Amino acid sequence: MYGIVLSSNEDFxxxxxxxxxxxxxxxxIYNVNKDLLNLYM
Incomplete structure (x- = not known):
């Protein structure tokens, strides 16, 4: 992400x-899905 040089500070x-x-x-989303999987297992 930081390796890309952008034209202005606003864009950055x-x-x-x-x-x-x-x-x-x-x-x-990942944490919610992980919790749901734990409930069903």
Whole structure:
């Protein structure tokens, strides 16, 4: 992510915030699914 040189600070900030949001979202989904699997096992 940080290896890409972007044209402006705004682009960098937007993409960084978006990447963090995606990471948090997938982590949340993963944890919820893991808990559900534990319930059914």
């Amino acid at each position: 900030n937007d993409s960084t915030i978006f990447s963090i949001f995606i990471d948090e979202f997938y982590t949340l």
